[in-house]
Amino acid sequence: TxxxxxxxxxxxxxxxxxxxxxxxxVTAVAAVAxxxxxxISGGTFDATDRWTITLASVAYKTTGRASAxxxxxxxxxxxIYTLAGSLLRYCKINDPTDWTDxxxxxxxxxxxxxxxxxxxxxxxxLAKYSDLIAIFARNAIVTYSLTADAEAASIVQPIDxxxxxxxxxxxxxxxxxxxxxxxxxxxxxxxxxxYDSAYASDVGSAIDPFVQELLAEVGADAASRACAVxxxxxxxxMLALGRYILVLSYFPSSKITAWSYIDFEATIxxxxxxxxxxxxxxxxxxxxxxxxxxxxxxxADEFEILAETPFISSKDPAGIKQLEGFDMASVSTWRVQILxxxxxxxxxxxxxxxxxxxxxxxxxxIPGRTALFAQRFTCAKAGFASLSSTAVHHSTVxxx
Numbered sequence: 303t304x305x306x307x308x309x310x311x312x313x314x315x316x317x318x319x320x321x322x323x324x325x326x327x328v329t330a331v332a333a334v335a336x337x338x339x340x341x342i343s344g345g346t347f348d349a350t351d352r353w354t355i356t357l358a359s360v361a362y363k364t365t366g367r368a369s370a371x372x373x374x375x376x377x378x379x380x381x382i383y384t385l386a387g388s389l390l391r392y393c394k395i396n397d398p399t400d401w402t403d404x405x406x407x408x409x410x411x412x413x414x415x416x417x418x419x420x421x422x423x424x425x426x427x428l429a430k431y432s433d434l435i436a437i438f439a440r441n442a443i444v445t446y447s448l449t450a451d452a453e454a455a456s457i458v459q460p461i462d463x464x465x466x467x468x469x470x471x472x473x474x475x476x477x478x479x480x481x482x483x484x485x486x487x488x489x490x491x492x493x494x495x496x497y498d499s500a501y502a503s504d505v506g507s508a509i510d511p512f513v514q515e516l517l518a519e520v521g522a523d524a525a526s527r528a529c530a531v532x533x534x535x536x537x538x539x540m541l542a543l544g545r546y547i548l549v550l551s552y553f554p555s556s557k558i559t560a561w562s563y564i565d566f567e568a569t570i571x572x573x574x575x576x577x578x579x580x581x582x583x584x585x586x587x588x589x590x591x592x593x594x595x596x597x598x599x600x601x602a603d604e605f606e607i608l609a610e611t612p613f614i615s616s617k618d619p620a621g622i623k624q625l626e627g628f629d630m631a632s633v634s635t636w637r638v639q640i641l642x643x644x645x646x647x648x649x650x651x652x653x654x655x656x657x658x659x660x661x662x663x664x665x666x667x668i669p670g671r672t673a674l675f676a677q678r679f680t681c682a683k684a685g686f687a688s689l690s691s692t693a694v695h696h697s698t699v700x701x702x
Contacts, residue, residue, distance in 0.1 A: 303327075374427045374469050378435055379450045385425040388416035390437060395450060407451050419444050419460040427469030429480045434458055436480055436491055438472065440465045443491065464489060467522075470529035471541060481505070481539050481550070483528050487513040488541065488548065505552065509561040513548070520544035524569065531575040535596075542573040542582060562609075602684040609689055613644045613674040616696070623696040625651070625670040630679075631659040634687035637680045640694065642672035650678065661693075671699070 304324045311319040340355055342364070355362045370387030377383075381392045391412040394400035403409035415422045421442040428437045434445045443461040447454075464484055466472065471483035480491040488506030506513065517525050520543060530541040539550040547564040572583040580591035592598055616623065628638060638653030651670045660666055675694065681687045 373425075376428050376430065376435070378430065378448055381448075381450075383428065383435065383448065385428060385437070388414055388423045388425060390415055390425065390428075390446075392448075392452065395452075407453050409452070411452055413446070413455065415439075415444055418457050419462075421462065421465075426466055427472045427482075429472045429482075430474050431480050431491060432478045438466050438469070438482065440467050461491075467526050468528040470527065473530045473532055473539060475532065475539060476537075481530065481541075483513075483525075483530075483541065483543070485517070486510060488539075488550070505550065505559065506561075508559075509548065512563075513543070516543050516546060520569075527571065529570075529573045531573055531580055533580065533591075534575060534578040540573065540580070542570040545569050547573070547582075599685045599687075603682050604684075606680060606682040607687060609679040610641075611677045611692075613641070613676045614694070615674050618698065619673060621698045622671055622673055622700070623675070624699045625668050625672070625675070625694065625696050627665045627695040628653050628656075628668045628693070629660045629663075629666060629695070630656055630692040631661065631690040632656065632688060633658065634681055634683045634685065636687075636689065638668075639678040639680075640668055640670060641676040641678060642670050642674075644674050644676070668694075 305327050307324045309321045309323065311321050313319055338357065342353055352363065352365045355364075370389065372384040372386045372391070375382055375384040380395050382398045383390060383392045385391075389412045391401065392410060394403040394405075394410045395408045397403075401410045415425060415437055419439075419442050422437075422439040422444060424439060426438050426440060428435055430436075431445060433447070435448050437444045437446060441463060442465050445458040445461075447456050447458050449455060464486075466482045466484055468483045471481075473481050475481050475490075478492060482489055482491065487504075487510035490505040524544055528541060528543045530539060532538070533540055533549075536551070539552070541548045541550075545566050545568055547566060547570065549562045549564065551558060551560045551562070553559075566582075566584065568584045570582050570584050572581075574581055579596060582589050582591070590596075615621075625640065625642075628640070630636070630638070635655055635657040637655050639650040640653055641647060641650050643649045651668060653666070653668050656666065677692055677694065679689055679692075681689075
């Protein structure tokens with residue numbers, strides 16, 4: 303700031319002075335913190351040693367153990383297994399506090415998974431899979447047989463080109479499958495193990511485009527915090543991703559595989575199951591699924607349910623169908639619409655409102671001619687609602 307200001311000097315007698323103006327000053331900058339290097343030495347090194355270095359009231363801690371930090375843990379065969387970098391570490395058998403015992407069979411130790419499989423340099427999560435343990439990296443999965451005898455541990459199968467970046471999306475489904483969030487969508491470990499080169503029959507294929515849109519919308523950081531649970535009443539897989547909860551209804555004996563989603567309208571950071579209750583956290587609020595009793599439902603017009611089927615050909619995609627009627631089995635009151643044009647989802651035939659089961663009731667007529675049709679159902683009534691089965695009655699007519 304004083305640059306160019308004039309300096310005035312008062313002289314006396316025969317003294318003369320040269321008085322240049324102020325120049326060469328620079329703008330002040332914030333001070334840069336000093337870099338401190340600390341060397342820890344002396345004494346006998348031990349893996350359990352710990353040190354704390356305090357700088358400006360901030361404590362920095364280090365240990366003699368491996369440089370990586372444990373990020374996930376699981377209990378299996380009377381041990382705790384945890385992931386740290388590329389290592390699968392395990393404690394002494396029956397002693398979760400002892401991670402240093404050197405006995406080869408019953409003691410603690412580790413497996414360097416990156417030595418077994420390319421792409422496993424950073425392990426993300428692990429889950430029980432049948433009688434095995436599945437270890438996940440971002441682009442690889444490895445299944446291990448881990449027995450009580452550490453020397454008998456062995457790799458079973460590496461699965462390349464799939465994995466997860468969201469460790470809390472891993473959920474063991476029943477005794478023989480694991481669901482997880484991959485970059486391509488929700489995947490099933492059993493399907494990937496059996497059909498290692500194709501996704502066509504995977505459990506999440508039907509909703510993959512929507513999931514990929516959500517991943518782009520929420521960003522990589524929020525996607526990595528996606529979390530999942532198995533709903534305790536019907537066994538549905540529920541995955542919280544950003545503001546959405548994706549729900550898989552998978553009942554193979556009834557030939558039902560269907561995806562739905564709930565828009566919570568606020569980012570969900572945690573989703574957990576406690577006994578037979580599900581809780582989620584958003585911001586500083588904690589919410590119970592189904593309320594405190596687990597059986598509370600929205601009031602009228604509070605939460606509209608929308609259900610749609612894909613377009614149906616009735617095994618004759620080229621045949622023209624003359625629509626004649628409609629029946630359904632449901633609880634509550636639903637608005638029915640038939641979509642006759644796969645090129646225009648806004649074009650619909652209004653089928654009116656149906657309450658309960660209509661199969662034994664007088665015919666519910668629906669007009670229209672189409673080769674392919676889809677069904678759309680909406681319900682905004684209070685209380686419990688379900689949609690069990692539907693039937694569109696039609697006859698085949700000659701093309702004109």
